[in-house]
Amino acid sequence: MGPLLILVVLCLPVCSAYPLNGAVRQDHPGMDLAQQYLEKYYSFKKNVFRRKDSSPVVSKIREMQKFLGLKMTGKLDSSTMDLMHKPRCGVPDVGGFTTFPGSPKWRKNHITYRIVNYTQDLPRESVDSAIERALRVWEEVTPLTFSRMSEGEADIMISFEVGEHGDFLPFDGPGQSLAHAYPPGPGFYGDVHFDDDEKWTLGPSGINLFLTAAHEFGHSLGLYHSDKNESLMYPIYRVSTSAAQFHLSQDDIDGIQSLYGEPERQKNLGVVPVSSVSPRPETPAKCDPALSFDAVSTLRGEFLFFKDRYLWRKSRWSPEAELHLISAFWPSLPSSLDAAYEARNKDSVLIFKGGQFWAVRGNEVQAGYPKRIHTLGFPPSVKKIDAAVFEEEKKKTYFFVGDKYWRFDETRHIMDKGFPRLIRDDFPGIEPQVDAVLQAFGYFYFFHGSTQYEFDPNARTVTHMLKSNSWLLC
Ligand SMILES: *[C@@H]1O[C@H](CO)[C@@H](O)[C@H](O)[C@H]1NC(C)=O
Ligand SMILES: *[C@@H]1O[C@H](CO)[C@@H](O)[C@H](O)[C@H]1NC(C)=O
Ligand SMILES: [Zn+2]
Ligand SMILES: [Zn+2]
Numbered sequence: 001m002g003p004l005l006i007l008v009v010l011c012l013p014v015c016s017a018y019p020l021n022g023a024v025r026q027d028h029p030g031m032d033l034a035q036q037y038l039e040k041y042y043s044f045k046k047n048v049f050r051r052k053d054s055s056p057v058v059s060k061i062r063e064m065q066k067f068l069g070l071k072m073t074g075k076l077d078s079s080t081m082d083l084m085h086k087p088r089c090g091v092p093d094v095g096g097f098t099t100f101p102g103s104p105k106w107r108k109n110h111i112t113y114r115i116v117n118y119t120q121d122l123p124r125e126s127v128d129s130a131i132e133r134a135l136r137v138w139e140e141v142t143p144l145t146f147s148r149m150s151e152g153e154a155d156i157m158i159s160f161e162v163g164e165h166g167d168f169l170p171f172d173g174p175g176q177s178l179a180h181a182y183p184p185g186p187g188f189y190g191d192v193h194f195d196d197d198e199k200w201t202l203g204p205s206g207i208n209l210f211l212t213a214a215h216e217f218g219h220s221l222g223l224y225h226s227d228k229n230e231s232l233m234y235p236i237y238r239v240s241t242s243a244a245q246f247h248l249s250q251d252d253i254d255g256i257q258s259l260y261g262e263p264e265r266q267k268n269l270g271v272v273p274v275s276s277v278s279p280r281p282e283t284p285a286k287c288d289p290a291l292s293f294d295a296v297s298t299l300r301g302e303f304l305f306f307k308d309r310y311l312w313r314k315s316r317w318s319p320e321a322e323l324h325l326i327s328a329f330w331p332s333l334p335s336s337l338d339a340a341y342e343a344r345n346k347d348s349v350l351i352f353k354g355g356q357f358w359a360v361r362g363n364e365v366q367a368g369y370p371k372r373i374h375t376l377g378f379p380p381s382v383k384k385i386d387a388a389v390f391e392e393e394k395k396k397t398y399f400f401v402g403d404k405y406w407r408f409d410e411t412r413h414i415m416d417k418g419f420p421r422l423i424r425d426d427f428p429g430i431e432p433q434v435d436a437v438l439q440a441f442g443y444f445y446f447f448h449g450s451t452q453y454e455f456d457p458n459a460r461t462v463t464h465m466l467k468s469n470s471w472l473l474c
Helices: 003-013 031-041 046-050 055-067 079-087 122-141 211-220 250-260 468-471
Strands: 110-115 146-150 156-159 180-181 192-195 297-301 302-307 310-315 322-327 339-341 348-353 356-361 389-392 396-401 404-410 437-440 443-448 451-456 463-467
Touching: 031 055, 031 079, 110 122, 122 146, 122 211, 156 211, 180 211, 192 211, 211 250, 211 322, 297 348, 297 437, 302 437, 302 468, 310 468, 339 396, 339 437, 356 468, 389 443, 463 468
Parallel strands: 110 146, 110 156, 156 192, 297 339, 339 389, 389 437
Antiparallel strands: 180 192, 297 302, 302 310, 310 322, 339 348, 348 356, 389 396, 396 404, 437 443, 443 451, 451 463
16 A cells, blocks of 8 residues: 555656546646645645545646636636646635634724835835725725734734745745735734735736735635636736736625625715705716826725716725816816825815915815915916826925926925926836826826826836726726
C-alpha cells in the first residue's frame, strides 16, 4: 500500500497516470495550475488524483466553470485557462466559511477598523482614503458605520503581508491571489490581508487598492463570493474600462442587506431636497449627445452634475442619476454655475459663479457667504473660475481659469507660490478652457463640451476619452 502510494504521487507531474475519457489529460500543460487552483479555491482534495478515474476532476472543473460563468465543458479549454491566470481574491469560492454555523455577521452596527501597516507602493494618505472610500461603499447601503482606530484591537485589522504570514493562507508573490479577508467574529475574524507583492495603485495599471479593498470588506462583513459576474463579490479581479463606472450591483446590495438591512435614512448625504418641485418640461435631456455640464462636484460620496437650474445627483452604488432643481437643495444659490468642488477635509462644497462663491454643508449655505473670489488670492484680472477640483491626497484645490491654473492649499488656506501655470504644461492633452473637473478613483475627469478626458495624474497622461454624460449611463 505504502510504496504504491509513493509511486503514484511521484508520477503525478510527469506522466499520464490514468485514462481520462479524453476530457482532462494528466499531461495537459495546464494541469498543475488547474490542480492548485481547484485545491485552493474549490476544496479539491489531493487524494482524488490517485483515482483511476477522471470524473471527480471533470466534475470539479465543471463546478468551477459554472461558478465563474464559463461554458461547462469539463475541459481545460482556453477560456478556462485564461480565467485561472487572472488575479483574484484569495478566499475560496466554495467550502470556506460555510463550515461556520449560521451566517456570521457583526452583532452591532458600529464597527472599528485599524490600518496596521502600509504598502510602499502608495503614499499613506492614498491608502487611508482608498480604505475609507471602500468602507463607505458598504456604509451607504446598510445601517453600518465605521470608525478608525490608530492603536489597539479593532474589529477589522488591515495589513499588508507577503508570502507565509502566520495564517493558513500564504500569499503567492505577484499575480493570482491578491488579498483575503475573514468573516465577522472576534480575534483575527473580520481582518483583511493584502498581498504586498502586488503593485498597488489607484490608477488603471497594477492592482486597484480601492476595488480590492471594497471586495474584501464584503467578506469582513459576512458576504461570500457571488457567481454573478457583474457583482463586486465575484472572485476574479477585473478593472472596468473606467473605475468611474464603479457601483455595487443589485446582487451585492441584496446580499449585504440580507444581513444588516437597509440604511436607517439617508445618513451619509444628510441632504434632502427642501421642496420637491417636479422638473419642468424644458429639463435638460441627460442622454443628449451634446450635453455639457456647468460644474461637477462630489458631495459626501455622491456626485453632483450641474446644468442650468438643475443638478443630477448620482450615488456610487446606484446606476440611476436623479434630476433636481438646484433650488430644491439650496434655495439661495444662483443657476448656471461656473465651478464647484468638495473640500472633503471640511465637509463643505464650494460653489462659484462670477466673482462670488458660496460654501454649503449638507442643505445649509454657510454664514458669511457669498464671498469675493479675490479673498482666495486671485489677482483682479480673474473675473470668474472655469472649473475647480480638490485633490484629496494632497489637500490642494486646483482652479482652472482660461489656459492657466492656480493651486490653493486647503490646510494653510493660501494660494501656493509659483502659480498660475499653463494647463498644457502640467496636464498634457487637456484643452484650455475646461468646463468642469472631478477627481475620483485616482483620476481627474476634465469636462470640455460634450467630451470628457480621464487623466491619470501619476502618469500625467490622458487614459480615456469619454462622452461627458457617460456618468449618467448614456
Ligand atoms: C504588517 O503587519 C503584519 C502583522 O503585524 C506583519 O505580519 C507584516 O509583516 C507587516 N507588513 C509590513 C509591510 O510591515
Ligand atoms: C457575464 O455573464 C453574462 C451571462 O451570465 C454573459 O452574457 C456576459 O458575457 C458575462 N460578462 C463577462 C464580462 O464575462
Ligand atoms: Zn473574495
Ligand atoms: Zn492572511
